[in-house]
Each structure stands twice: as structure tokens, then as C-alpha cells.
Amino acid sequence: MSNADNRSSKGPETxxxxxxxxxxxxxxxxxxxxxWAFYGTIIFALIYWLLYPTWPIGKxxxxxMFNEITFVNxxxxxxxxxxxxxxxxxxxxxxxxxxxxxxxxxxKISQSSHAEIMQDPDKMAFVNSMAKVLFADNCGPCHGKGxxxxxxxxxNLRDDxxxxxxxxxxxxxxxxxxxxxxxxxxxxxxxxxKLESVAAYVLSLSGIGGEDKAKVEEGKxxxxxxxxxxxxxxxxxxxxxxxxxxxxxxxxxxxxxxxPGAATYEEKLAEVEKVIVDGVSREMPAWxxxxxxxxxxxxxxxxxxxxxxx
Amino acid sequence: xxxxxxxxTRVPIYPRSVKGNFRRFKNTILVIAYLVYYGLPWLPxxxxxxxxxxxxxxIVGRKFYFFGLVVQPQQIFWLAGLLMIxxxxxxxxxxxAGRVFCGYxxxxxxxxxxxxxxxxxxxxxRPARIRLARQAWNAEKIRKIGLTWLLWFLVAFWTAITxxxxxxDATDLLRRFFTGDAPSAMYITVIVLTFTTFTMAGLAREQVxxxxxxxxxxxxxxxxxxxxxxxxxxxxxxxxxGRAKMKKGLxxxxxxxxxxxxxxxxxxxCVQVCPTGIDIRNGLQISCIHCGLCIDACNNIMDSLxxxxxxxxxxxETEDEGGKVKIFKLKSVGYALSIIAVxxxxxxxxxxKAELETAITQTRQPLYVVLSDGSxxxxxxxxxxxxxxxxxxxxxxxxxxxxxxxxxxxFDHVALKPLKTLRLMVKVKRxxxxxxxxxxxxxxxxxxxxxxxxxxxxxxxRFYSP
Numbered sequence: 127m128s129n130a131d132n133r134s135s136k137g138p139e140t141x142x143x144x145x146x147x148x149x150x151x152x153x154x155x156x157x158x159x160x161x162w163a164f165y166g167t168i169i170f171a172l173i174y175w176l177l178y179p180t181w182p183i184g185k186x187x188x189x190x191m192f193n194e195i196t197f198v199n200x201x202x203x204x205x206x207x208x209x210x211x212x213x214x215x216x217x218x219x220x221x222x223x224x225x226x227x228x229x230x231x232x233x234k235i236s237q238s239s240h241a242e243i244m245q246d247p248d249k250m251a252f253v254n255s256m257a258k259v260l261f262a263d264n265c266g267p268c269h270g271k272g273x274x275x276x277x278x279x280x281x282n283l284r285d286d287x288x289x290x291x292x293x294x295x296x297x298x299x300x301x302x303x304x305x306x307x308x309x310x311x312x313x314x315x316x317x318x319x320k321l322e323s324v325a326a327y328v329l330s331l332s333g334i335g336g337e338d339k340a341k342v343e344e345g346k347x348x349x350x351x352x353x354x355x356x357x358x359x360x361x362x363x364x365x366x367x368x369x370x371x372x373x374x375x376x377x378x379x380x381x382x383x384x385x386p387g388a389a390t391y392e393e394k395l396a397e398v399e400k401v402i403v404d405g406v407s408r409e410m411p412a413w414x415x416x417x418x419x420x421x422x423x424x425x426x427x428x429x430x431x432x433x434x435x436x
Numbered sequence: 437x438x439x440x441x442x443x444x445t446r447v448p449i450y451p452r453s454v455k456g457n458f459r460r461f462k463n464t465i466l467v468i469a470y471l472v473y474y475g476l477p478w479l480p481x482x483x484x485x486x487x488x489x490x491x492x493x494x495i496v497g498r499k500f501y502f503f504g505l506v507v508q509p510q511q512i513f514w515l516a517g518l519l520m521i522x523x524x525x526x527x528x529x530x531x532x533a534g535r536v537f538c539g540y541x542x543x544x545x546x547x548x549x550x551x552x553x554x555x556x557x558x559x560x561x562r563p564a565r566i567r568l569a570r571q572a573w574n575a576e577k578i579r580k581i582g583l584t585w586l587l588w589f590l591v592a593f594w595t596a597i598t599x600x601x602x603x604x605d606a607t608d609l610l611r612r613f614f615t616g617d618a619p620s621a622m623y624i625t626v627i628v629l630t631f632t633t634f635t636m637a638g639l640a641r642e643q644v645x646x647x648x649x650x651x652x653x654x655x656x657x658x659x660x661x662x663x664x665x666x667x668x669x670x671x672x673x674x675x676x677x678g679r680a681k682m683k684k685g686l687x688x689x690x691x692x693x694x695x696x697x698x699x700x701x702x703x704x705x706c707v708q709v710c711p712t713g714i715d716i717r718n719g720l721q722i723s724c725i726h727c728g729l730c731i732d733a734c735n736n737i738m739d740s741l742x743x744x745x746x747x748x749x750x751x752x753e754t755e756d757e758g759g760k761v762k763i764f765k766l767k768s769v770g771y772a773l774s775i776i777a778v779x780x781x782x783x784x785x786x787x788x789k790a791e792l793e794t795a796i797t798q799t800r801q802p803l804y805v806v807l808s809d810g811s812x813x814x815x816x817x818x819x820x821x822x823x824x825x826x827x828x829x830x831x832x833x834x835x836x837x838x839x840x841x842x843x844x845x846x847f848d849h850v851a852l853k854p855l856k857t858l859r860l861m862v863k864v865k866r867x868x869x870x871x872x873x874x875x876x877x878x879x880x881x882x883x884x885x886x887x888x889x890x891x892x893x894x895x896x897x898r899f900y901s902p
Binding site: 223244245247248250251254255270271272274282284285286287374377378379386431432 | 496799800801802805806807808809810813815817845846847850851858859860861868902
């Protein structure tokens with residue numbers, strides 16, 4: 127049997143315990159700095175408990191001390207709460223360095239006319255960066271983040287074909303008050319042949335097909351006559367009316383019928399017929415009251431310069 | 437090799453002060469380094485735009501002012517160049533002359549040195565400090581240790597403050613710091629750096645070099661037979677029968693040589709002056725930072741004995757074997773050439789800094805828009821960044837698409853203030869392209885500097901058709 131003292135004097139330090147005569151355990155304590163670092167974390171936690179919200183107590187929790195946050199809430203009241211990320215964020219958005227800078231710019235935008243904004247590259251750069259986000263948040267869900275819309279559902283705002291007008295005033299009016307795009311359904315009104323004739327005439331207006339002269343002529347007669355009555359809204363020349371939001375049928379832009387997406391003439395006809403039969407009922411909500419005047423101003427200028435502002 | 441175990445209790449080190457060439461050299465570096473570090477944030481500088489400080493790192497404004505140079509984030513690769521030069525220089529110097537960086541230039545060495553000096557000034561020379569450390573806590577000990585720690589703290593605090601002053605206007609930041617108005621980042625940085633400076637330079641000291649710093653671990657890989665290192669001349673010091681103290685019958689050089697005893701009188705001075713507490717006579721070791729103080733110590737002893745200097749000296753393995761050191765060899769010349777190459781590229785890049793930085797992003801959602809007359813529209817966001825410190829006027833035109841028209845939204849000519857960036861939305865329109873198979877066309881935007889009457893940037897772009 128070996129002697130514990132002898133062994134430890136030769137090899138590494140042991141805990142001094144001996145089992146079964148010779149079974150020993152090396153003594154490898156953690157380094158002192160490690161122990162102190164561990165105590166340090168305990169002290170850190172104690173201080174943290176004191177300063178920040180931590181312990182749950184029933185349905186409440188300890189609120190922490192000495193670091194209340196004061197911010198202005200949605201009703202314009204000054205609120206002081208215990209420390210929390212939400213309040214910190216709100217405060218940062220109100221008094222933070224970048225927030226103050228943004229406010230300065232918003233102030234400038236607020237005091238400038240649309241024309242003044244559009245003549246100042248610096249203000250336009252601000253419009254482009256801020257309104258891009260505003261547009262994606264508020265308009266993007268329908269019109270798409272890039273404003274390219276969805277054919278048949280939501281208009282593309284990047285082209286120069288404006289159902290309700292593309293001037294600054296008209297765009298602002300559209301955003302503020304919303305729009306109701308309506309075309310009655312002609313289901314059951316025409317027999318199949320007449321429907322095809324009207325569709326052929328509509329396509330011919332923008333230079334598609336039109337070889338079957340007789341058919342186009344018949345379509346034109348229905349379009350401009352009391353039988354179809356299309357001209358009430360689309361006009362005798364088919365150029366549409368901004369007051370009605372009726373589409374200009376003579377240009378290359380299609381907002382409802384997916385004519386560009388159809389491969390053959392027959393498919394294009396079918397697309398147009400479908401719109402005549404189904405009619406159109408679209409609504410753009412009014413944003414007045416939901417968005418501030420400055421936000422609407424930013425969006426107006428942004429949308430105006432996207433594609434074909436007039 | 438010193439095979440000191442990590443779990444061994446640390447033996448406190450009380451280095452004795454020493455005079456000599458290396459000490460003088462270290463003092464000079466100390467003074468210069470501290471003048472630069474503590475003084476630089478206060479150095480005034482006149483420039484057309486920007487702060488009136490010579491060196492300022494403006495994080496919020498994303499501009500780094502360095503004397504006549506204004507560095508913007510686009511030039512971040514200059515930092516890579518600087519780091520490469522620093523690394524190569526380290527390899528080069530280490531290959532030729534050992535741990536020069538550790539011994540003379542490392543901030544751990546510099547700050548420890550300063551803290552040693554404070555300790556020495558308050559508590560006295562090595563024996564006095566050892567006595568003080570051993571004696572029980574009494575008024576004298578409290579007063580002296582307290583004063584030392586207070587001074588250390590002040591130095592550490594000012595070191596931390598100085599670091600933060602590089603990131604803003606020094607006067608303004610300092611005033612805001614003491615009025616409680618400074619950003620929390622400054623307070624946190626000051627607390628952290630005060631703590632680390634105090635602990636690392638005052639308390640941890642040589643442990644940083646031996647246990648924390650990775651450089652001491654891989655330094656040996658950069659040494660070769662020709663590397664000049666602080667080394668003890670074993671052959672001369674130990675003779676045939678080893679070293680011996682000065683005692684009767686072994687007092688003169690002749691007596692000692694006759695008895696086969698070496699020139700080392702085992703006075704221990706070299707060990708006492710060592711800031712890492714090692715014995716250089718044990719040969720090359722990880723803890724040695726090659727500061728040369730033991731050379732000073734030994735030379736002083738040799739001078740007083742009237743013997744030849746250099747028992748401890750900078751020497752290489754080749755020299756020890758009687759050979760001649762080769763400085764021009766593949767490794768050193770290779771590093772030197774690399775340093776020159778990187779420096780040349782960096783200098784060229786800085787001196788040829790573009791006056792105008794540009795970037796372009798094409799609108800991808802949608803890539804193109806069909807307009808009412810069938811023409812195709814592509815949109816682009818062009819970023820112009822005036823890199824000069826003068827106001828400039830730019831004109832944007834395009835070339836490469838004959839049938840296209842450019843719409844800059846009325847900003848054909850834009851004015852850009854010094855160091856300002858502007859983003860412009862521009863649109864390019866081409867007539868109906870149905871029947872054309874080519875879906876993508878390359879073209880260029882050209883930016884013309886109206887003030888200088890020349891084109892300053894060509895931006896390649898692409899036009900997409902359905």
C-alpha cells in the first residue's frame with residue numbers, strides 16, 4: 127500500500143483523500159481570477175436588479191430605480207415610466223440625434239410648396255429616402271413596395287397613365303380622399319358575338335388586331351351607341367375621363383385586362399371580354415386623417431416623380 | 437525555456453531602476469509616445485470645412501479627419517493597407533531584431549513602465565518597495581500604497597478620457613463629460629478603459645505579456661539564426677566551471693579565468709531590473725520582452741569592474757557561433773519589399789483619391805415600365821459624393837443609347853457642398869422596343885464637373901426592355 131504523502135510530494139497536489147488504499151483525487155481548483163470574476167457577475171446581477179425591471183411579482187414586476195424615462199405619448203402627454211425598451215425607443219424617436227435631424231427636414235418639407243420641394247435636390251433626396259419607407263408601409267400592401275401595382279387589381283404608379291390624373295393636385299386629392307373605381311358588369315347584356323365585337327374594337331383602339339373591319343365597325347357602333355353605352359365613361363374617342371377614373375383605352379397601358387400578358391389575339395380578346403362581363407369595382411381608401419398632411423405631401427411628391435408625373 | 441505553470445502563484449516583481457543606453461532610448465520613446473497620445477486630440481488644425489482639430493474620428497458624420505486628409509467610409513480599404521503595413525513591419529523587425537515591438541513600443545510596456553516610475557517615485561527603490569510590501573498595514577503603508585494607487589488611477593483615468601477625445605471635439609467633450617452631458621458611450625468607455633489600464637499596467641503587468649498576449653507565443657516562429665536577440669554570453673559568463681560571486685581568490689579577471697570561472701559575478705542585477713522578473717541567463721524565454729534593461733544593468737557592472745562590456749548583449753545564434761549575420765536574405769528582403777509595395781499602393785491610392793465618388797442602384801421592382809405610348813422607362817438612383825473640400829457643380833448626361841432620353845427630374849445641373857453626398861432619381865426612356873430581341877443594353881452615365889470643365893466620373897449602367 128502506498129503512502130499518500132509520499133505520492134503527493136512527487137506528483138501534482140491531491141485533495142489529500144485516499145479511498146481503497148490508493149485511490150486519490152488531484153486538486154485542481156479554478157484559478158482565483160475566475161472565482162473573482164464569478165463573484166463579479168453576482169454583484170453585477172444585484173446592481174442590475176436594483177436598476178432595471180427584473181423580478182416578476184404576481185402579475186406585476188420590480189420596476190427598477192433611478193432610470194425613469196420621460197417621453198411624449200400618442201396623445202401628446204408627457205409620460206414618465208420605469209425603464210423599458212419601448213419607452214426608450216419612443217424617447218429616441220422623439221429626442222434622439224437622428225430624430226431631431228429628421229424633424230428639421232420635415233419642418234422644411236412642411237413649409238415648402240410641392241414645386242419648391244421638386245426644385246431642391248436636397249429635399250428631393252430626403253423625399254426619396256423617407257417616402258420610400260412611408261410608401262412601403264402604407265401603400266405597399268396593395269401597390270407593391272416598388273409601386274408597380276398588380277395588373278387587374280391595383281394600378282401601377284410608375285407609368286404615365288393616370289386614371290384619376292397625374293398632377294400634384296390630383297395625386298394629393300387621390301391620396302387624401304380615396305377613389306372608387308367602378309365599371310358596371312355587362313354580364314347577360316350582349317350575346318357572345320356582340321361582346322366579341324366590342325372587345326375587338328377596344329383592342330383596335332391601341333393598335334391590336336383590327337383586321338376584321340366589319341367586326342370592329344360593329345363594336346364601334348355598340349361602344350358609341352346606346353346599346354353598349356361605353357362612351358358615357360370612356361368617351362367617343364375611347365380616351366377615358368379623369369373625373370370618372372375611366373381608363374384610356376387607346377394607350378399601351380392596361381390596368382385591368384392583362385392584355386400584354388396574353389400571348390395570342392384570341393387570348394387578348396378573352397381578357398377584354400372578361401372585364402366587360404365582370405365589370406370593375408375597386409376602392410382606394412382615403413388617407414386624410416390617417417396620415418399627417420406632411421406625410422401625404424411627401425408621398426405625393428414621391429409618387430409624382432416615380433414614373434410619369436404630369 | 438521557462439516552464440512556469442499557469443497555476444503557480446505569481447511572485448511579485450519589484451524592478452530596480454537602471455541607467456544606460458537602453459533606458460535612455462526607452463525614456464525617449466516614452467516621452468514621444470505620450471506626447472503624441474495625450475496631445476494629438478488637442479492639436480488645432482485649420483480646414484475649409486470640418487472641425488478645427490488635426491485628428492478627429494467623426495463616427496456620426498462618418499468622416500475621419502487626419503491632418504490634411506479627410507477619410508470617408510468608402511476608403512475603408514486604406515485601413516487594410518495600414519494594417520498590412522503594421523503586420524509586415526512587425527514580422528520584418530521581429531525577424532531582424534527580435535521583439536523590438538514588445539520591448540520598446542507596445543502600449544502594455546509603455547504604460548507598465550510609467551506605472552513603475554510612479555511606484556518608484558512614491559515608494560522608493562526596489563528594497564524599499566519589497567520592505568513596504570512585506571510590512572504589516574500601518575499608516576506609512578496605507579499612505580504610500582494609497583498615493584501610488586491614486587496616481588495610477590489618475591493616469592488611467594486620463595488615458596481613458598484621452599481615448600474618447602479622439603471621437604469628438606476635445607474641449608466640448610471634456611466639458612460635457614464633467615457636466616454629465618456626454619453620450620453614455622463616453623462614460624462607459626472611460627470606465628472600461630480606466631479599469632483595464634489600471635489593472636493591466638498597475639496590477640497584471642508582465643502577466644499580460646506571458647499569459648494574455650498571443651504575440652509572445654508565436655514570436656519564436658519568426659526568429660531565425662540571424663535574429664538579433666537580447667542574450668547572455670554563456671561561454672564568457674560561465675567559463676568552464678560556471679559563474680561565481682566575487683570572493684577571495686576570485687576577484688580579478690585573471691584569477692577567475694585561471695580557476696575556470698566565467699565573467700558573470702552572479703550579482704543578480706540583471707534579474708532585479710527585469711520588468712518581467714526573469715533571469716536572462718537561462719536563455720531565450722517566452723516572458724522576455726527584449727527591453728534591453730538587463731544589458732544596461734550588466735554593462736554598468738562590467739564598467740565598474742573595468743571589464744569589457746557585452747556579457748549580456750544583442751546577439752544572434754550565428755554570431756555566437758562566430759559567423760557573420762546575414763541581413764539580406766529571402767525573408768527580410770521579402771518582407772521589406774512587401775512593405776515597400778503596400779506602402780506604394782497606399783500612397784498612390786491616397787494621392788489619387790477621386791474627387792467624386794459615385795454609385796448607382798437600378799430600380800429593380802419593377803425593372804422597366806411600359807408607358808402609354810409604348811415606350812420603356814428604366815429608373816436609377818445615382819449617388820454623388822463630393823470628396824473635395826470645395827463646393828462643386830455637376831452635370832449628368834448619358835451616352836451609349838442613341839434613341840434614349842434622360843430625365844433627371846429637373847436636376848441636370850446640381851450643386852454639391854464640400855464633402856456632401858446627394859442621391860438623385862433619374863429616368864431613362866426609350867421608344868417602343870417591341871420587335872427588338874435585345875433585352876439588355878449597356879450604356880453609361882457621365883458626370884461632368886462644371887467648375888473644372890471636365891468629366892469626373894463615368895458610371896456604367898444597364899437598360900432593360902420587356
